[in-house]
């Protein structure tokens with residue numbers, strides 16, 4: 362299983378110093394369901410640090 366080496370989503374609850382501390386993550390296509398680049402993917406495990414609606418980082 363892969364390990365998340367670096368994540369720049371500092372707004373995520375699981376992010377500490379650019380390291381992911383979630384047990385596992387789920388990545389899905391973002392938006393139009395057509396993935397042709399990394400911009401078309403999104404971490405679905407993302408959880409905001411503050412109470413507000415989640416979403417892609």
Ligand code: SF4
Nearest residue numbers: 368373376381404406
């Ligand atoms: S859960 Fe996703 S967005 Fe949050 S730190 Fe881990 S890889 Fe980044």
